[in-house]
Amino acid sequence: MRDQKEQIEFEMAFFEGLLNVDSKNIRVLVALAENYSLLGSYRKSLPLDLRLTKLRPDRAIFWYNLACSYCRLKMFDEAINSLREALTRGYDDFPHLLRDND
Numbered sequence: 001m002r003d004q005k006e007q008i009e010f011e012m013a014f015f016e017g018l019l020n021v022d023s024k025n026i027r028v029l030v031a032l033a034e035n036y037s038l039l040g041s042y043r044k045s046l047p048l049d050l051r052l053t054k055l056r057p058d059r060a061i062f063w064y065n066l067a068c069s070y071c072r073l074k075m076f077d078e079a080i081n082s083l084r085e086a087l088t089r090g091y092d093d094f095p096h097l098l099r100d101n102d
Helices: 002-021 026-038 042-055 060-072 076-088 094-099
Strands: none
Touching: 002 026, 026 042, 026 060, 042 060, 060 076
16 A cells, blocks of 8 residues: 555656646646545545646546545535536446446
């Protein structure tokens, strides 16, 4: 577990450096948000999820991930609204939705 945490922290430093060069790089934003979530740093992943929904509002998965971040932070009204937006925009992975702890 310690090695995995160190790897994630290394990746985060790398991705943060890349984000300083290109602040709208979708892949970097996704990777950084996922790593923050893996570490339980939802306050840090939330702004990245918000940026992703603004940059690519058409991507249902970004709205779903935003809903998960809100839920982890106990911001339930925002989570429901974001989940509703994800479903409206085509999110359809219902088996995952039913298993997801968020």
